[in-house]
Amino acid sequence: MRILRSARGQIAAAAVLFVILLMAISAVAVWSAHNHQSRLQSLEETSLAATTLEHARAQFFLEMSILASMVVTEEPGLIGEYRLAQAELHQDMEQARSLALARDDTEDLATLEGVVQQMDALEQLGELVIPVVAAGDADMLKALLGVYEGEAWVSGQEAVYGVEEAVQRNQETLVSERAEATRDADIALLSLVGLGCVALLLAVVGAVALTGSVIRPLASLRAKVRAIRGGDLEVRADISGPEEITSLAQDFNEMTETLLKRSRELQQSHQQLSLQHRAVSALSQTHSTHGVLTLAHRLISACQGSQRVAVWEVQDGEAYRWTGKPHKRSGNPDMAPSPASTERVKLSARQGTPLIIPERGDGAARKRHPSSSGGGRLYLSLGRKGPARHVLEVELVKTPTLTADDLALIHGLSMEIGIALERAQQYEEAREQADRDFLTGLYAHRALQDELERAVRASSRRGEPLAIVATDIDNFKLFNDTYGHSSGDQVLKMIAEQLARLCQDGCLAARFGSDDFMVILPKANRETAFDFARSVQGWLSEKDFQVRGGERIPISVSCGVAIFPEDGQKRHELLAVADANLYESKGLGGKIVGRSESQKEKAELRKLGTFGMLESLVTSVDNKDHYTKAHSENVTEYAIMLAQELGYSEQVQKTLRIAGLIHDAGKICIPDRVLRKPGPLTPGEYEVVKHHVAIAEHLLVDLPNVDQVRDAALNHHERFDGTGYPKALKGEQIPLLGRIMAIADAFSAMILDRPYRKGRTISEALGELERCAGTQLDPELVKAFVRAVERQEAVAVFNKA
Secondary structure, X not given: OHHHXXXXXXXXXXXXXXXXXXXXXXXXXHHHHHHHHHHHHHHHHHHHHHHHHHHHHHHHHHHHHHHHHHHHHOOOOHHHHHHHHHHHHHHHHHHHHHHHHHHOOHHHHHHHHHHHHHHHHHHHHHHHHHHHHHHOOHHHHHHHHHHHHHHHHHHHHHHHHHHHHHHHHHHHHHHHHHHHHHHHHHHHHHHHHHHHHHHHHHHHHHHHHHHHHHHHHHHHHHHHHHHHHOOOOOOOOOOOOOHHHHHHHHHHHHHHHHHHHHHHHHHHHHHHHHHHHHHHHHHXXXXXXXXXXXXHHHHHHHOOOEEEEEEEEEEOOEEEEOOOOOOOOOOOHHHOOOHHHHXXXXXXXXXXXXXXXXXXXXXXXXXXXXXXXXXXXXXXXXXXXXXXXXXXXXXXXXXXXXXXXHHHHHHHHHHHHHHHHHHHHHHHHHHHHHHEOOOOOOEOHHHHHHHHHHHHHHXXXXXXXXXXXXXXXXXXXXXXXXXXXXXHHHHHHHHHHHHHHHOOOOOEEEEOOOOEEEEEEEOOOHHHHHHHHHHHHHHHHOOEEEOOOOOEEEOOEEEEEEEEOOOOOOHHHHHHHHHHHHHHHHHOOOOOEOOOHHHHHHHHHOOOOOHHHHHHHHHHHHHHOOHHHHHHHXXXXXXXXXXXXXXXXXXXXXXXXXXXHHOOHHHHHOOHHHHOOOOOOOHHHHHHHHHHHHHHXXXXXXXXOHHHHHHHHXXXXXXXXXXXXXXXXXXXXXXXXXXXXXXXXXXXXXXXXEOOEOOOOHHHHHHHHHHHEOOOEOHHHHHHHHHHHHHHHHHHHHHHO
């Protein structure tokens, strides 16, 4: 029965059955009510008939009794009562006959007919008796009494018995009908109860069936709808039950599949938009080409549809994989690009349009990666105008995973990357122009500060040393004033080019001031920094700058060194130490300064008497002639070295230290035009210079071992042959400390550069000392000094080796 397969058919069948049951219940109820009413009417009629017959029997008996009393007593007064009883008897008999006819009771009709006949006979006798009683005829009454006691009495008795039988029969009928009515009522009640139970059972079964086939599936669908609302789009409805439920479940599953598909599309679109948003945000914050290309690799790799991403760089007509390090190719042979890939990259770079190569390409990548399941290759040029310098190579997954939206996303990202790359290149060009010194091409002051900050952080993070070397061109202002700024610019370029050549493997050179340069040496210790500074000074010592007129002018630099973390752990601390050491180096005539021991010694000496004041005078002289302080430091060092070679005590060495540092304090009174003259002095100017010894004699007071200090400082221009000044002492007349100071002073004067000449080499200066031994200098002391210097040079060569 196909109709029962649907929920509507099942509900209709249940409704029809329920209506039939209701109709049956109604019919039984109507029948029971009608039958009960009929029974009640019949019982009422039977009961009325029995009552009427009973009343007729009593009246008939009363009538017989009155008639008998009237015959016996001859009382005329009983005639009225007889007539009244006779009338009521007739009335009862007529009513009983009507009830029998209505009930169609033939037995009662027959009985009543017999009773009526007997009643008529008795009443005939009564009609005879009444006149007799009224006449008072006693004899006649006796005769009638006999008749009455005979036939009339018997007939009357039979009539009464007949009525009693009828009454008895009606009573039995009444009892029987009552029993039948009770039975019929019970049957009707049981029928109604049974039909009601059947209806209830049918309703329960229908409800259960409806729940199982309709309500439970609907509840299940509702639960699945809530699950979908909660975000679970994988739920599916069971396709079972009535046709409507099955159809609804199929529609629900189709709707869920559509929702899942739409949700996945929306999710993919959201991911793509989110990726584009992140890409635009990240690219807008990236200002370096390296950062953009690194980010491009990561962004394209995150796209659905891309399986492997490579960045190519095209330069000078050649294409190679970009590794993040310019012009550096991978040493892995598996990473060597195929000729076909290289040509595709060049083509995409020249045309500036996307290039898609199907999977049936040259197969080179498949040979290197056998497990690859790519769906072709996509080449995207990262540039908007003209030939691109960078190209993205994207290995695509197979379709149907790869969609047009995926390709559109990759292409859109490549456009954003191209824009960001162009912006980064423009930024780097602008930054490079801002960071570079226009004259030398080196980094400028601000760029150096940034680079040094980054280098310090990197060294701190890796736990590595870092050195900075500050250099300053000696007497550069004087050089500019003498030979012009154009020549000065050439000197700056020359030194900058040499520093750039020396700075390799992460080193960085910058122009830090007008004539100052700064070099950052990552992973370098103090010894490495000193070697770098010596290489710069050594290169300059072999170079001359030729000015107009063919004159060759020596160029020298002073160097100050600072080491991270010993000299400072912050950028500004290192710069301060390097600058202080550079200042000291300038005062020492270019001697490389990178440690603070001499500064500590000087601090101790400044506490002694007038030494601080005298040192200030020397510094003032140095501000006018940078040669003075460097010369004083050299004289001190060489005098102490000679005293050590001769085995003199620490006390003598301390005296020489004091004398060496302040022996030229008298130059404070020498005119600037003479002191700073960039050329040989005239005889008159030389005489002026000689006065600095006499001036110093008045200044050297209140010092430790002041007599020995004066011996050393005031006699260092005396000659061993007696032709010196200021006293023209000869031989051993010259105090020993003065003779020591004379050798140190002469040697320092020869090896230091002057504005008008280059300094001599160590060997040349030693040769000149030996030549002057016995005339200008003490020959024994010269021999000792030569031994000390040659030993020092041998140690330096050994250490360098």
